[in-house]
Amino acid sequence: MVQKDDKARVAKRAIDEDLMEDAEAVNLAADWADISRGLRKDLGHQLHSQWIKPIQLGMLCKETGTLDLYLPTEFSANWVNDRFHDRLQLAWKIMRSEVRKVRISVHPGRRQLPELMLDGSRRPANDGSETSAIAVAAGTIGDAGFTSSVGLDPSLTFAAFVTGETNVLACNAAQRMSATEQPQFSPLYLKAATGQGKTHLLHAIGHAYLTAHPRTRIFYCSAERFMVEFVQALKANQMIEFKARLRSFDLLLVDDIQFIIGKASAQEELLYTIDALLAEGKRLVFAADRAPQALDGVEPRLLSRLSMGLVADIQPADIELRRSILESKLTRFAPLDVPDDVVDFLARTITRNVRELVGGLNKLIAYAQLTGQEVSLQLAEEQLTDILSANRRRITIDEIQRTVCQFYRIDRAEMSSKRRARAVVRPRQVAMYLAKVLTPRSYPEIGRKFGGRDHSTVIHAVRLIEDLRKRDADMDGDVRSLLRQLES
Helix, strand or coil: CHHHHHHHHHHHHHHHHHHHHHHHHHHHHHHHHHHHHHHHHHHCHHHHHHHHCCCEEEEEECCCCEEEEEECCHHHHHHHHHHHHHHHHHHHHHHCCCCCEEEEEECCCCCCCCEECCCCCEECCCCCCCCCCCECCCCCCCCCCCCCCCCCCCCCCHHHCCCCCCCHHHHHHHHHHHCCCCCCCCCEEEEECCCCCHHHHHHHHHHHHHHHCCCCCEEEEEHHHHHHHHHHHHHCCCHHHHHHHHCCCCEEEEECHHHCCCCHHHHHHHHHHHHHHHHCCCEEEEEECCCHHHCCCCCHHHHHHHCCCEEEEECCCCHHHHHHHHHHHHHHHCCCCCCHHHHHHHHHHCCCCHHHHHHHHHHHHHHHHHHCCCCCHHHHHHHCHHHHHHHCCCCCHHHHHHHHHHHHCCCHHHHCCCCCCHHHHHHHHHHHHHHHHHCCCCHHHHHHHCCCCCHHHHHHHHHHHHHHHHHCHHHHHHHHHHHHHHHC
8 A cells, every 4th residue: 555655656647747847847938939039030030030039949947057059950050059059048048037047059959950852842850840941832743733832921012012213123123023924134133232222122022933833943042041051061071962952043032141151162053053043044133232242241142143134223112201101001090090191200200211200100009009009109209219220310490401502502591581583492492301300309490590591480490391291292302302312
C-alpha cells in the first residue's frame, strides 16, 4: 500500500513539473510577444520580419539565468548576434529579472539544409524545419498549374498603391513589367528611400504577373536571404541544384539589393543568373534605397547589369500625395469620421516616409476606437508626439519669403513693401498662404513679418490663394512646386 502511495506521489510530482514547465513556456512566449512588438516598432517592419520574427524561444536555465534564442541558419544567428544581442538582452532583463544572459545560436535541430528537388521545390527536413525564405510561386506541378504566391503580401497590390507626381513613373514601369506583353526594358531597378513604396511595387508586380501568367514561377526574396541561400547551398555541396532552381524562374524579384555586399562569389552567381535569365527573355526587378552607381562593395560588372535596363526613382511623397494616401486608407475605417483638418495636419507634418504616415493614422484611429474618443486635431497632437517630433522640420517665415522671392524673381524687400503692383502682390499673398500652411504662426504674427500688416490682410490672402488653387491650374502648380521646395 505504501509503495503504491509512493508511486502516486512520484507520478503527481512529474505531472506538476510538466505543468510548471508548460506554464513557464507560455509566460516566456507572452513576454517574447511583447518584446517582439517593441522591436518591430523600433526597427521597422522589414528588419523585424527579416531577422527578429524567425527567432524561436529556447529554455531558460534557472541556475545560470541564461535564455536560449534560436535562429534557423548560422548566417542569421551570427547577424542577429552581432547587431541585436545587446538590445535583446536588455529587453529580456527588463521584462524578467531572472534573465541574466541571452544566448543566440542555431537551432540544434535545424542545421541540415532542406533537400532541393529537381523541380525546384523543397523536401522538408526530417525535423520539420521551415523552408527557405526564397519564395516560389508554387511547390509542385499539377493540372491546375502553379496556384499560390508564397512570400507575396496579399495586401500589396497595384490597386492599393496610390500614385502621384513623385511615384507615377515607377508605378507605370512596374505595371509594364507585369503585363502580358514583353517589356521594353529589363531589368527594372526601383530606387527609393525607406518607406516610399518600392517594396509595395515589388509585391504588386508579383501578384499582377501571377494573375496574367497562372503557370509562372516567381522568385522573391531580399538580397540578404539570397546570400543566406547561396552560403547554405555552398556548404551543403548543392550548388548545381541551387543554380538550376534559381534559373528556372520566370520572374526574379530581389529587394534591398544594397545588402548584396561581401561575398564576391555570391555576387558572381547573381551576375551569371541575371545574364542567363535575360538571355531567355525573362523578367528581373530589383529594389534598393540608392542608385546602382552608389551601391557600396558591389563589383562593377554587377553594377553594370543592374543599371542596364530602367532605373525608376521614387521621390519622397509630396503633400498632395500624402493627403491622397491618407484618404485612401480612411476608406477602410468608414463610417468613422476623421475631420479634414486632421488629415491635412498629418499630411503636412509626417513627411519622412509613407510608412510612418500610415502608421500614425492607424495609431490615432486605434486609440480613438479603444478609448471611445472622437478623432480631433488635439487628439492627434497628443497621441502622435513621438512621430511628429521625429518628422518636424521647422520652416520659418523668412525661409518661405526667400523661396517665394527666388521663385517669382522679385526682390526680398517686396515682402514688406507697400507696393500694390500685381507682380508683387500675388507672390506676397502666396508667401502669406504658405506661412499659414507650413508654420504654427497666428495671423497677427504672420502680418507682422510682412511689413506690419493687419491680420485681416493675411486672412484675405490665405482665402484668396485657396480659391485660386481650385480655379487656376497655374497657381496650383506654383504652390505645389513651392511646397516641394520648402519641404525637401
